[in-house]
Amino acid sequence: MTDSYSSLTQIKGDIALGKTTVEKLVKGYLDKISANRRLNAFNEVFKDEALINARKVDLRIKDGTAGKLAGMVIAIKDNICYKGHKVSASSKILENFTSVYSATIVDRLLAEDAVIIGRCNCDEFAMGASNENSFFGPVKNYADETRVPGGSSGGSAVAVQAGMCHAAIGTDTGGSVRQPASFCGLIGLKPTYGRISRHGIIAYASSFDQVGPITKSIEDAALLLEVMAGTDEYDSTLKDIPVPEYSKNIAAPAPKKIAYMQEALSSPGVDDEVKNNLVRYIDKLRADGHTVKPIAFELLDYLVPTYYILAMAEASSNLSRYDGVHYGYRSPDSVDLVSTYKKSRSEGFGKEVKRRIMLGTFVLSAGYYDAYFAKAQKVRRMIREKTEAILKEYDFIMVPTAPEPAFPIGKRPKDPVVTYLADIFTVQASLTGAPAISLPSGNNTKGLPLGLQLLSKHFHEQELLNFSRYFLELQKI
Numbered sequence: 087m088t089d090s091y092s093s094l095t096q097i098k099g100d101i102a103l104g105k106t107t108v109e110k111l112v113k114g115y116l117d118k119i120s121a122n123r124r125l126n127a128f129n130e131v132f133k134d135e136a137l138i139n140a141r142k143v144d145l146r147i148k149d150g151t152a153g154k155l156a157g158m159v160i161a162i163k164d165n166i167c168y169k170g171h172k173v174s175a176s177s178k179i180l181e182n183f184t185s186v187y188s189a190t191i192v193d194r195l196l197a198e199d200a201v202i203i204g205r206c207n208c209d210e211f212a213m214g215a216s217n218e219n220s221f222f223g224p225v226k227n228y229a230d231e232t233r234v235p236g237g238s239s240g241g242s243a244v245a246v247q248a249g250m251c252h253a254a255i256g257t258d259t260g261g262s263v264r265q266p267a268s269f270c271g272l273i274g275l276k277p278t279y280g281r282i283s284r285h286g287i288i289a290y291a292s293s294f295d296q297v298g299p300i301t302k303s304i305e306d307a308a309l310l311l312e313v314m315a316g317t318d319e320y321d322s323t324l325k326d327i328p329v330p331e332y333s334k335n336i337a338a339p340a341p342k343k344i345a346y347m348q349e350a351l352s353s354p355g356v357d358d359e360v361k362n363n364l365v366r367y368i369d370k371l372r373a374d375g376h377t378v379k380p381i382a383f384e385l386l387d388y389l390v391p392t393y394y395i396l397a398m399a400e401a402s403s404n405l406s407r408y409d410g411v412h413y414g415y416r417s418p419d420s421v422d423l424v425s426t427y428k429k430s431r432s433e434g435f436g437k438e439v440k441r442r443i444m445l446g447t448f449v450l451s452a453g454y455y456d457a458y459f460a461k462a463q464k465v466r467r468m469i470r471e472k473t474e475a476i477l478k479e480y481d482f483i484m485v486p487t488a489p490e491p492a493f494p495i496g497k498r499p500k501d502p503v504v505t506y507l508a509d510i511f512t513v514q515a516s517l518t519g520a521p522a523i524s525l526p527s528g529n530n531t532k533g534l535p536l537g538l539q540l541l542s543k544h545f546h547e548q549e550l551l552n553f554s555r556y557f558l559e560l561q562k563i
Contacts, residue, residue, distance in 0.1 A: 091252060093303040097157040101147060108140040108147070108157055108201060111252075115159050115203055118250045125226045127244040129164045130172060131204040143199045153198030154313060158306070160195065161251040163242050164205040165212055166297075167286040168192050175288045176220040177210045179408045179415045179434030189286025190321070191255065191297055191314045198313050203251050206241030210436045211405065212262055212290045214238050215508045216498065219438040224495055227269060229534060233492040236266030243270040243300050253301045253310060259290050260393055261487075261512025263298035264524035268487035268537025271526045273554070274300050275307045277315065278325075278544045279519035285320035291400035292323075294393075294516045304555040307523075308332035311547060330548055339553045341375045345480040347511075348380035355507065357490040359530040364486055367527060367538060370560055378484075381476060383514075385469050390506055392469065393513040395449050395462040401439075402446025408434065441502065470518040477520075477543045482553065485511045487524040487537035515541050523554050528561065 091097050100106045119131055136159070146152040162168065165175040167185040169192075174180040188196075195202070209219040217225040217240025225240040227233045228248040235244045239256025243266035246254050256263040258276040267274025275298045282297045289295060299310035315329045346368060351361050371378050410416040410430025417429035435443070449458035476483060489510060498505050515522035522541040529535055540557070542550045 093305050094155070094158050094252070094309065095305060097252070101157055108143045108159070109137060111157070111159055112136050112140040112201060112203065115249070115251050118248065119204070122228070122248050122250060125228060125231070125244050125248060126207055126223055127225055127241040127248065127250060128161070128204045129174065129176065129207050129222050129241070132171070132202060136201055136203045139201045143201060146199060154309060155195060155198040155200035159201045159203050159252050161204050161206050161242060161245045161254040162192065162202055163208050163239050163254070163256045165208060165257060165288040166192060166205070166255060167288070168202065168205070171205070173205065173288065174221070175211045176208045176222055177435065177439070178221045179430070181221070181415055183414050185286075187286065190283035190318045192286065194313050195255075206239070206245055206254060208241055208256075209238035209262075210439050211288065211401070212238040212257055212259055212295075213401070213438050213442055215261065215265055215505065216493070216495075217241065217266070218495065218498070219436055221436060226495065227492050229271065230492065230532075232494055233534070234269065234495050236269035236488070236492065238262040239300065240266045243267055243272055243274070246270070246272055246300050246302065253299060253306055255310070256298055256300055257287055257290075258296050258298045258516070259294045260397060260509050260516045263300060264512050264522060264537070264539060265488050265508070267300050267524045268526075268539075269492040269535060271529070271535030271537075272300050272302060273304060273307050273526065274298060274524040275311065276515060276522050277311055277547055278521045280323055280325040281521070281545065281547070282311075282314045283318035283321040283324060285318055289404040291397040292404060293400060294397055304336065304551055304558065305333055308336060308551045325545070327545055332548055332551055335548055336555055337552055339549070339556050341377070342481040342553060343377045343379075343479065344371060344482045344484050345379055345381040345476055346484045347383050347386065349383065349386050350485050350511070353489070355489055355510075356486065360486045360488075360490060360536060363527055363530075363536050364484075364538065367484070367560075374560065379480075383472070385465070385472055386510070388465050389469065389513050389517065390510055392462045392465045393509065393517055394445075394506055395458050396466065398442045398446035399450050399459050400446070401442050402450060405435075405439070405443055410434065438502075466517050469514065473514060473518045473520065473541075474543075481542065481549065483541040485539050485541075487511060487539040491530050491532070491534040491536055511539060520544055521547050521550055523550055525554055525557055
């Protein structure tokens with residue numbers, strides 16, 4: 087069974103023994119996709135192409151010329167461009183748009199013989215934390231189909247969770263890889279901003295967006311990071327820092343100093359079982375020789391407002407190109423240029439996207455720019471400086487990935503501000519550009535997955551991966 091593999095190493099072992107082939111794996115995943123259509127994880131499945139590519143990889147394996155990812159069948163989020171394939175960001179306004187080039191990460195994954203099986207549903211333009219804001223409808227959590235999978239990379243997470251692919255690639259702007267990974271019992275990694283190219287990723291908020299893998303093992307997360315990372319002439323925000331062989335350098339960590347936010351245990355907005363889960367791991371880590379201490383993060387209340395002011399402003403700018411003229415949806419009721427703009431955008435964008443565009447336009451407008459956008463930039467710098475000061479003293483900051491487990495579909499409060507507060511623990515890494523990882527940490531009494539998040543210094547992904555593998559082994563004790 088395809089979902090019995092937790093790592094690519096296991097798959098490669100069985101291929102070497104003749105127990106399976108990449109083609110058989112793809113067929114198995116396609117059967118799972120067909121059987122789980124109700125979950126709505128995929129916007130499109132590349133059935134025939136995936137089988138053809140699988141056969142090619144099988145031949146390269148026999149020839150001894152296969153790449154690092156030979157045997158890995160992955161899905162990509164529907165905001166990642168793949169030449170000759172549709173990409174819509176789960177929005178009506180990009181319905182039937184075909185990409186004319188591939189994202190840098192897609193080229194790198196294919197060059198190492200990964201097989202891409204389809205594109206996954208997501209919140210429209212990656213705006214959301216539940217995967218309910220999609221033109222193609224909500225995605226359902228495989229652990230409990232009445233609940234959300236998290237967002238915005240919910241389809242990517244469910245595809246892995248339900249065994250419809252081995253791993254998936256999402257994007258993380260304010261937690262959109264980490265939170266779905268938490269809700270689905272998986273590993274979700276957001277690398278340092280500037281580690282992976284954003285070329286070919288449909289932009290939401292350019293100073294936050296980052297590509298990240300969703301996997302079942304640390305080794306696979308490390309390998310995918312290793313393949314996707316590195317400089318790219320098409321993305322000037324990348325740092326010219328050598329890419330280590332993360333997957334080969336995973337080692338047991340020495341005792342570490344870990345900080346946890348005391349607000350995560352004192353806040354009434356955090357679910358009691360989430361608090362108890364954090365306390366359980368604090369005790370485990372201390373018992374195993376690590377220093378774990380509480381810290382106060384005085385700027386905690388400013389994290390979500392700062393993130394949303396800046397992200398919405400950038401979204402307003404980035405989404406101005408979707409105007410009904412150049413490509414994508416054009417309203418059939420438009421009669422002139424102005425009505426083309428107005429009707430195409432109002433009909434093509436969903437409610438949440440329109441809300442964020444309007445708020446972003448407001449905070450950038452004359453008379454409000456200094457009061458909101460400029461001030462938020464200053465607070466962002468303060469948050470980064472405070473976070474870096476903590477990480478000079480401690481190796482990691484540990485917090486719950488989300489303040490609650492997966493919530494019921496359609497049950498969110500009507501006040502969007504309440505919904506935005508769900509990002510309270512994930513936006514710190516986004517605002518500071520630091521790497522962070524969500525790790526599965528058991529289930530609550532209802533059987534819903536819970537996740538804990540570790541945040542570390544810029545470009546310290548190796549240390550983060552090393553400790554993460556140890557952390558997952560600690561669960562077994």
